[in-house]
Amino acid sequence: xxxxxxxxxxxxxxxxxxxxxxxxxxxxxxxxxxxxxxxxxxxxxxxxxxxxxxxxxxxxxxxxxxxxxxxxxxxxxxxxxxxxxxxxxxxxxxxxxxxxxxxxxxxxxxxxxxxxxxxxxxxxxxxxxxxxxxx
Amino acid sequence: xxxxxxxxxxxxxxxxxxxxxxxxxxxxxxxxxxxxxxxxxxxxxxxxxxxxxxxxxxxxxxxxxxxxxxxxxxxxxxxxxxxxxxxxxxxxxxxxxxxxxxxxxxxxxxxxxxxxxxxxxxxxxxxxxxxxxxx
Amino acid sequence: xxxxxxxxxxxxxxxxxxxxxxxxxxxxxxxxxxxxxxxxxxxxxxxxxxxxxxxxxxxxxxxxxxxxxxxxxxxxxxxxxxxxxxxxxxxxxxxxxxxxxxxxxxxxxxxxxxxxxxxxxxxxxxxxxxxxxxx
Amino acid sequence: xxxxxxxxxxxxxxxxxxxxxxxxxxxxxxxxxxxxxxxxxxxxxxxxxxxxxxxxxxxxxxxxxxxxxxxxxxxxxxxxxxxxxxxxxxxxxxxxxxxxxxxxxxxxxxxxxxxxxxxxxxxxxxxxxxxxxxx
Numbered sequence: 001x002x003x004x005x006x007x008x009x010x011x012x013x014x015x016x017x018x019x020x021x022x023x024x025x026x027x028x029x030x031x032x033x034x035x036x037x038x039x040x041x042x043x044x045x046x047x048x049x050x051x052x053x054x055x056x057x058x059x060x061x062x063x064x065x066x067x068x069x070x071x072x073x074x075x076x077x078x079x080x081x082x083x084x085x086x087x088x089x090x091x092x093x094x095x096x097x098x099x100x101x102x103x104x105x106x107x108x109x110x111x112x113x114x115x116x117x118x119x120x121x122x123x124x125x126x127x128x129x130x131x132x133x134x135x
Numbered sequence: 136x137x138x139x140x141x142x143x144x145x146x147x148x149x150x151x152x153x154x155x156x157x158x159x160x161x162x163x164x165x166x167x168x169x170x171x172x173x174x175x176x177x178x179x180x181x182x183x184x185x186x187x188x189x190x191x192x193x194x195x196x197x198x199x200x201x202x203x204x205x206x207x208x209x210x211x212x213x214x215x216x217x218x219x220x221x222x223x224x225x226x227x228x229x230x231x232x233x234x235x236x237x238x239x240x241x242x243x244x245x246x247x248x249x250x251x252x253x254x255x256x257x258x259x260x261x262x263x264x265x266x267x268x269x270x
Numbered sequence: 271x272x273x274x275x276x277x278x279x280x281x282x283x284x285x286x287x288x289x290x291x292x293x294x295x296x297x298x299x300x301x302x303x304x305x306x307x308x309x310x311x312x313x314x315x316x317x318x319x320x321x322x323x324x325x326x327x328x329x330x331x332x333x334x335x336x337x338x339x340x341x342x343x344x345x346x347x348x349x350x351x352x353x354x355x356x357x358x359x360x361x362x363x364x365x366x367x368x369x370x371x372x373x374x375x376x377x378x379x380x381x382x383x384x385x386x387x388x389x390x391x392x393x394x395x396x397x398x399x400x401x402x403x404x405x
Numbered sequence: 406x407x408x409x410x411x412x413x414x415x416x417x418x419x420x421x422x423x424x425x426x427x428x429x430x431x432x433x434x435x436x437x438x439x440x441x442x443x444x445x446x447x448x449x450x451x452x453x454x455x456x457x458x459x460x461x462x463x464x465x466x467x468x469x470x471x472x473x474x475x476x477x478x479x480x481x482x483x484x485x486x487x488x489x490x491x492x493x494x495x496x497x498x499x500x501x502x503x504x505x506x507x508x509x510x511x512x513x514x515x516x517x518x519x520x521x522x523x524x525x526x527x528x529x530x531x532x533x534x535x536x537x538x539x540x
Binding site: 018022023024025027028031054056057058059060061062063064 | 288293295297324328330332334
């Protein structure tokens with residue numbers, strides 16, 4: 001399965017008073033990873049929304065192995081671990097770039113909604129694309 | 136002039152690695168103060184938007200006297216310092232509640248926009264209300 | 271088991287472009303709930319740190335039932351679901367106050383560390399307190 | 406005067422319910438700009454702290470010309486506009502990269518502190534470096 005690798009450098013606003021990245025902030029890095037994943041397969045999220053589809057998060061799980069610190073460059077690695085009729089799951093692992101230490105692992109599960117917020121089947125143009133990546 | 140006083144308790148996610156509130160976060164406290172100001176004068180912001188008006192920030196100035204720290208209870212004091220045909224200015228002071236030390240002072244300047252983003256004159260229902268507060 | 275209920279009103283800075291609270295922000299509400307839980311049982315987190323103990327998050331799970339929106343008042347309900355020799359788990363449910371709709375449910379798992387970051391057994395002064403709550 | 410240009414792509418967590426970047430978030434972009442400025446002149450902030458110096462923000466001013474939107478790539482342009490015995494001022498302008506529209510302009514004023522939080526004269530190793538940039 002194709003994996004997207006996005007890089008990010010930690011700034012002060014990411015850090016909490018224990019000198020490490022605040023635990024909620026990794027979720028916005030998960031988002032950054034998903035965004036780059038979609039862009040890399042030519043489905044930028046802005047286009048998906050134009051097609052009348054939203055893909056909000058319905059569940060998240062996150063395991064904190066080691067913390068990221070100020071000025072670390074991290075690699076956010078995102079892949080699709082499963083997709084079904086109405087849901088898709090992204091796995092995400094975050095590594096410190098300098099020594100490839102695994103910092104964070106987790107997943108987000110998503111539903112497909114139309115712009116009225118009703119659950120819909122995974123749209124064909126997304127389904128085809130993701131399926132071709134998994135072959 | 137009427138002054139709204141809103142209270143807030145600092146949590147970890149507000150704090151940076153120097154053990155004090157991250158400098159950008161005070162701006163969301165300014166917002167909290169403005170929201171409570173409008174609510175107190177029976178103009179909740181949700182109602183203002185329903186009337187077709189938005190009041191985005193066009194300028195902000197903030198002076199950092201002393202930092203707020205984890206678990207501090209702060210008092211966010213908000214007042215209108217001036218309003219003109221198309222702009223309004225809120226002054227905001229933030230105090231540590233326990234000893235009334237001034238931590239932050241500043242202001243935000245706002246324009247009035249319609250829902251298409253076009254600048255409009257201050258709506259009558261807001262103008263009347265604010266004016267009556269200043270008498 | 272004792273349950274802490276903390277209230278919070280949603281502001282703009284919590285909201286994303288779909289008009290709902292950004293998914294990562296609920297995790298800072300979980301933190302707010304835990305903080306109030308500890309305060310209510312006379313173990314404010316600042317005291318715990320003074321005793322040389324940190325309780326960082328090692329895992330988080332969060333299920334998004336319905337979104338919170340601007341100006342909603344939410345109730346953050348926090349309880350301890352399990353505690354062992356070196357870990358403690360907090361369950362958290364977030365309700366919209368106006369109609370008691372369940373918005374979010376999840377948990378955070380924590381380790382006990384000394385100030386050098388070494389895993390330690392749950393300190394007696396915490397263990398006694400939590401145990402007495404569960405009886 | 407040397408100007409640092411840092412790039413950043415807007416993600417959902419930066420955006421508020423009006424579909425634009427939340428006004429406080431630009432301040433963390435100012436910070437990103439300052440960090441890259443220091444890195445480019447071989448004074449990474451981590452090194453400065455190791456030398457026993459902190460450079461917290463004492464004032465900020467920000468003017469919002471036009472908003473940044475989801476997925477925009479912005480250019481954060483940072484320069485030193487003045488430095489005195491105990492203070493330094495950074496000017497920052499943020500442009501949308503695609504058409505070089507000016508979105509935000511502002512400045513941050515900073516004090517030099519030792520690690521006990523006492524104001525100190527600008528350290529020689531910083532003074533020399535900045536001065537050479539201005540010649």
